[in-house]
Amino acid sequence: MKSATMQQLYRDTKEMLDLQETGLVRHAREVATLDASQYTDEAQFAAEQKRIFRRLPLMLAASCELTETGSYKTMDIAGVPVLLVRGKDGVARAFLNSCTHRASPVAKGCGKAARFTCPYHGWTFGREGNLIGIASRENFGDINPDNYGLIRFPVHEQSGLIWAILDPDAPSDFSEFLGEFTEMLGGFGFENWHFGQRTTLEGANWKLAFDAHLEFYHLPVLHRETFGTEIGNAAQYQYHGPHFRLRHVGKRSEASVPDSLSVLDGLSREDWPMEPLFSGEWILFPNVSINGFFQGGRGVIISQVFPGDTVGESVTIQTYLHESPQNDEERTAGTELTEFIAHVVRDEDLPMSRDQQHILSSGLQKSVQFGRNEGGLQHFHQWVEHCVSTDEKQPLAELVATAPDIP
16 A cells, blocks of 8 residues: 555544544535426436446445456446456456447346357457457358457456446546545455455435435434434545545444544554545445445455436445455354445335435425535535536546545
8 A cells, every 4th residue: 555545644643633532524515406397307317327337436336246267247327238258368357248230238147158149149259358269250251350349348456445437438437536545445455355246226316325325414413323313423534535434423332342532542553454544435426335344354345336227226235245264153243244234225215216206206295405514415415516507528637636625
């Protein structure tokens, strides 16, 4: 990790410790109002698909999901079928999951393959996307296979995470948008972690589904049966460009929890262990949250929230990663953790977002309010509007340079 990145982690942690010492909770400057149509309008939804999900770098997978040559994963994102695959050269690539003959998907699900053969007419593609076989070629006609490889998207792999821009003509310029935040995530060492399991959940509008990841205000109310009523509802936010972190106010549990800031009590900075520096929830704009846990050993659950087929639908993918190989007891604990988090989101968060969707779709409630204690929500929706209101061809460096103010 770069020295400057390490220093930023230290600064973030020191800031949190100072805030805890004073008991100060930093709030947004004012209450913000968002038009209800942001969750229900078809034109808004189409603009988000075009100017966010087909324009910005999207975190699509952890590196450890594609560990071996030929490992692949398929996804459907904002109407774009995607094939991620690890080549023989070790490079992760992303393609449009479509045969260049007649637009049939060449892969489904996840797995490992030496090649990808279209199930319609048998055209075959290599792991690097090149067309290597045309069925009955002597009858098909004379074409140059080099011109008919899979359509390729720009890809960037960093900090054990894989990003892609779902525009084949976009420049491979990820650094300005990802910034130091991605470098900070490198301290987790995800490239050496292990894939556990994946859960897929269906919900309402993608922003309603993602909003629940961006504040703690609802925790002791909506999640009173799962997290209990004593859990804190206040968050400290630390912003890094379009991305941010949020952490509980107060010392999150006793020092026996390895990432608790309480672990740092009485220690000079030179003696700080690494885990507390990565505590809290990490939000990657536009649609990813990363939460750390220690049941079953150190692990994280990465939640990706994607738009569904309509404005009122979304898909949440929860991916559990663990730092070290697990024994049977740890594996059981990890499974129980993932099932519990899936239950919280599937049976508490997402039903609430569906109820919100139903009410807002009536057109009778014209707006929603984000409190001063919900700065992360304000920040997120300001960035959504910033992206949607600018030309999709604007370079990402300019998009970041003209960023909205921090709430």
